[in-house]
Each structure stands twice: as C-alpha cells, then as structure tokens.
Amino acid sequence: MATASFNKDFVVTDRKSVQQLKSDFNNPHVVTVKVRDYKKDKVKGISLLRQRLSTLETC
Numbered sequence: 001m002a003t004a005s006f007n008k009d010f011v012v013t014d015r016k017s018v019q020q021l022k023s024d025f026n027n028p029h030v031v032t033v034k035v036r037d038y039k040k041d042k043v044k045g046i047s048l049l050r051q052r053l054s055t056l057e058t059c
Contacts, residue, residue: 012018
C-alpha cells in the first residue's frame, strides 16, 4: 500500500492557514454511515440475478 510508508514533513507559514488547520483539527467533520439490511440486499440481488439469467438462451 503506497500510503502505509508515507512520511513527509509539511511546513505551513501562513498565519491564516495555521489557524484554519487548528480549527479543522479541533472540529472534525462527523461522518454518518447508513445501516444496511444485508438480508434484504441478498434477496434483491438474487432476484435481479434470476431475472438476468432467465433472459439468456439455453442450449
């Protein structure tokens, strides 16, 4: 993985950028992840697969 060995120093000298970075570190964005119903997804997937396979020609 390319990012596993990533080691780089960054120097920020602009006062406005430093303040923005501090603000961003102190107030991280909240990420919400939707809960999936895997049983329902499985049933829908099988249904779509059957629909697709039923249109194929059989020998």
